[in-house]
Amino acid sequence: MKMTYRPKKIVEAFEYNKKWDEWARQGNWSPIGWRWVEAARGHRLDQLSSTNYLVIQRPHASVYHHSYGMISKFFKGLLEKKLYGTKCPKCGLTFCPPRAHCWNPGCGLQETEWVELPLRGEVHTFSIMAFSATPFLKTLPFILAYVRVEGCCTTVPTRLTNINPWEVYPGLKVNIHFVDSTKGDIMDLYCTPAETPDPSKCMMTAEGIERLKNDMRKVRDWVVRKFGEEAKPSVNI
Known part of the structure; x- marks a missing residue:
């Protein structure tokens, strides 16, 4: 069964380039090439040694279509150059990045309220x-x-x-x-x-x-x- 997300109404939109639909269909996850390379190894730049690695080319493409859900206002605010967080009306904790519900155990997942931040x-x-x-x-x-x-x-x-x-x-x-x-x-x-x-x-x-x-x-x-x-x-x- 093919499932497609259909919103009730598109209030505002910035359309993505349709070429990405075709681009996403090209990935099949099978290696198409490889290189045997010599490269550095070590946990500090002043203490490196040389070793060999196999590097493969593996096409993989995905176009994600998803919602930001209950924290959408935060990301819409970024588009408008405003910074939003969420505040718990019970304990007063303010979260940024936002949380839809308070993480204070004593608040019982109280739904938070939006506030604009400095x-x-x-x-x-x-x-x-x-x-x-x-x-x-x-x-x-x-x-x-x-x-x-x-x-x-x-x-x-x-x-x-x-x-x-x-x-x-x-x-x-x-x-x-x-x-x-x-x-x-x-x-x-x-x-x-x-x-x-x-x-x-x-x-x-x-x-x-x-x-x-x-x-x-x-x-x-x-x-x-x-x-x-x-x-x-x-x-x-």
Whole structure:
């Protein structure tokens, strides 16, 4: 039986390119080619060895058609360059990313209410990315920060820019921004420092900072070799 999602009414739409329908039908998951390659192995960039790997080409394509359900307002807000969260009317906890029901055990899955949030927050934790999924390789290295939006009890994963990686620390105040062309996706958000970093809160030693700089240069050199000089890192190195 073929099942098709049919909404009662389309209120507003941005139509996707119909070519993706045909593209999705081409994937059959069977390998069509392979390479036996020599590449690096190791858990630190300054302690690498060489080994061999089998790399295969395996077509796989899917076009996902899905709803954001009860948290749709959050993603619609991103399209409108507004940041929304949800607040529990019982305990007052505010969630961003939103939760349709309160996760406080004492609230018995109380349904939450929508609130607009300020574009301010602070770094809860972060990673300095030297590797990533394919769509983000051109922008390596970059800082992935988990930001607690002001007034919220959960954190949002987002990029942190306009700061050296070794200057970041938990508690750093940040401003939250939207990209120019929003798509209703979490990648519509990024953040920048809202204050001058405090060197006394730096989590790295001088030796660690120097090693990090060297690692970032190696990553940058790899990106340039693979994608050309037009590829730009998101952090200063």
